[in-house]
Amino acid sequence: MxxxxxxxxxxxxxxxxxxxxxxxxxxxxxxxxxxxxMSARPGAGLDPFERPAPPSRRRERRADVVTYRVRVDVTGTKPPLWRRLELASDMLLDELHDVLQAAFGWTDSHLHQFGSGTEYYGRDTEYYLCPFEVEEGETGIPEGEVRIDEVLAGPGDTLFYLYDFGDGWQHTVRLETVLPREGPGPRAVCTAGRRPGPPENIGGVAGYELHSAATDPARPAGARAEFAEMFGPEVDPARIGSTPFDIAAINAELAALGPAAPPAVDLPGPLADLVHAVRNRREAVRLQQLIGQAMPDEPAALDADTAARMVRPYTWLLDRVGDRGITLTSAGYLPPAHVEAAATELGLDDEWIGKHNRENQTLPVLELRESARKAGLLRKYRGKLLLTARAQKLRADPVGLWWHLAEQLPPTSRDACENQAGLLLMIGVAAGSSEDLDGTVARTLRDVGWMRGDGTLLTSRDAHLAAGPTRTMLRRLGALTGSRFREQERTTPEGITLARAALAHWPAGC
Structure with a gap:
């Protein structure tokens, strides 16, 4: 026009x-x-396109608590991806969010939203605010104030749940049956279902179906070609994990959720603070369970030979510095002779390439010296590297040095993310969790609220780097062994003892 x-x-x-x-x-x-x-008066300021808030669809809460048997389907999946759940009717929507995350194997890495109406994208649909929207000051009804019996009253009623606004996983919660509730019982139980839970960031239903076809040996070879066309030939579908449908595993996680996150009052202050900082209740439960594995009741058992073997890199360095100290280079580094000796005598030359004669180019030697300084064993004075008074006392006492280093773990810095990453790594080592330590650290850091500078989610590599200072000390003390690359690192039995001693030195409630 x-x-x-x-x-x-x-x-x-x-x-x-x-x-x-x-x-x-x-x-x-x-x-x-x-x-x-036609009925508007000039100058009345009427905006005919402004859509008024839909009338509330919430109904009166039930006077008694019953069990709702619901079936939850992911829209657009063929054959249908679904779970059947039995829920306490007084469950709040924020609790239902945790239940749905567990039932489908989601990691709660994206935003979500509940909607009550005839369809999710409807003019009459009433939406409820997720915690992020509440924090951002959005107007509306927080999901934590809405019970499921307010939006599901009788068989056939539906509630919609959208997870990950990018991939757009739309779930339909349909009430099938209302059953009497006998005794306290679990608040959520999975009784049936079909198909594995989709991988995160797979591209929605279309990507899920391509992934399912490409990893099914009964499907024709063309399925892998279609997957490669969408995701690129370098992406191996077999390495993108879906969550197998396992009723026992789902119910174990649902049972751990309980009506709320478990109390952390009996934990030492730093650990309790970390648990309370986790915004996702499922992750808070997992973290506290991991802490329970990391902090058994019995004290750490240590013998002198084990202590001497573990602290040898630090004893060697303290003896090398000696009573007279070492004069540093003009740039503030160890002279080449000391670098070469450290690399050779401590076996650090196997960890790093190069000639091992310049400290700034031999990272394991530099990390050892810096970790000793942060642990209060070394100091610089007028161009010389000197022992501290504490180092003088512990130099010939391997057991005392072991305990001193344990109490310095994890080393602290001005970066709060590094501090939390180091503490999470310590928890994982103390629990004996060698598998995917960095993945566990990254997931918890994301749930605390950390993200990359560009606003994207933290990766396992980001977590690996953030926990670097702690990892350095653990490696030097023999708590972590294998390649410096995270995929090949393993926790040692001595490392478990060390990490448990480090976590136990804080008194409860401090």
């Missing part, structure tokens, strides 16, 4: 909005808008 020369920008914007709106309206909606336009 040509624009008149005397048309104002405001009029042009109104015309554009009018054209956009009527293009998608039904005849009934269009007639309603025209009727408002």
């Amino acid at each position: 040509p624009r008149p020369s005397d048309e104002s920008p405001e009029q042009a914007e109104l015309l554009r909005r009018f054209q956009d709106e009527i293009a998608g309206m039904s005849p009934g909606d269009l007639g309603s808008v025209l009727q408002q336009l």
Whole structure:
């Protein structure tokens, strides 16, 4: 439509909005808008395109608590991806969110939203705010204030749940049966279901179906070709993990959730603070369970030979510095002779390439010296590296040095993310969790609220780097062994003892 020369920008914007709106309206909606336009008074400020909030769909809460048997389907999946659950009718929507995450194997790495209406994207749908939206100051009803018996009353009623606004996983929660509830019992139980839970960031239903076909040996070879066309030939579908449908595993996780996150009052202050900082209740439960494995009741058992073997790199360095100290280079590094000796005598040359004669180019030697300084064993004074008074006392006492180093773990810095990453790594080592330590650290850091500078999610590599200072000390003390690359690192039995002693030195409630 040509624009008149005397048309104002405001009029042009109104015309554009009018054209956009009527293009998608039904005849009934269009007639309603025209009727408002004809009845509007000039200057009344009426915006005919402003959609009023839908009337509340919440009903009165039940006086008694019953069991709701529901079936939850992921829209668009063929064959259907679904779970059947039995839920306490007084469950709040924020609890239901945790249940759905566990039932389908989601990691709660994205936003979500519940909606009550005839369809998720409907003009009459009432949406409820997730915690992030509440923190951002959005107006509306927080999901933590809505019970499921307010939005599901009788068989056939539905509730919608959208997870990951990018991939758009739409779940339909349909009430099948209302059953009497006998005794306390679990608040959520999975009784049936079909198909594995989708991998995160797979591209929604289309990507899930391609992934399912590409990893099914019964499917034709063309399925892998279609997957490669969408994701690239370098992406191996077999290495993208889906969550197997395992009722026992799901119910174990649901049982651990309980009505709320477990209390952390009996934990030492730093550990309790970490648990309380985790915003995801499922992750808080997992973390506290991991801490329970990392802090058994019995004290750490240590013999002198084990202590001497573990602290040898630090004893060697303290003896090398000696009573007279070492004069550093003009740039503040160890002279080449000391670097070569450390690399050779401590076996550090196997960890790093190069000639091992310059400290700034031999990272394991530099890390050893810096970790000793942060642990209060070395100091710089007028260009020399000297022993501290504490180091003088512990130099010939391997057991005392072992305990001193344990109490310095994890080393602290001004970076709060590094501190939490180091503490999480210590917890994982103390629990004996050699598998995917960095993945566990990254997941918990994300649930605390940390993200990359560009706003994207932290990766396992980010977690590996953030826990670097702690990892350095653990490696030097023999708590972690194998390649410096995270995929090949393993926790040692001596490392478990060390990490447990480090976590136990804080008194409960400190």
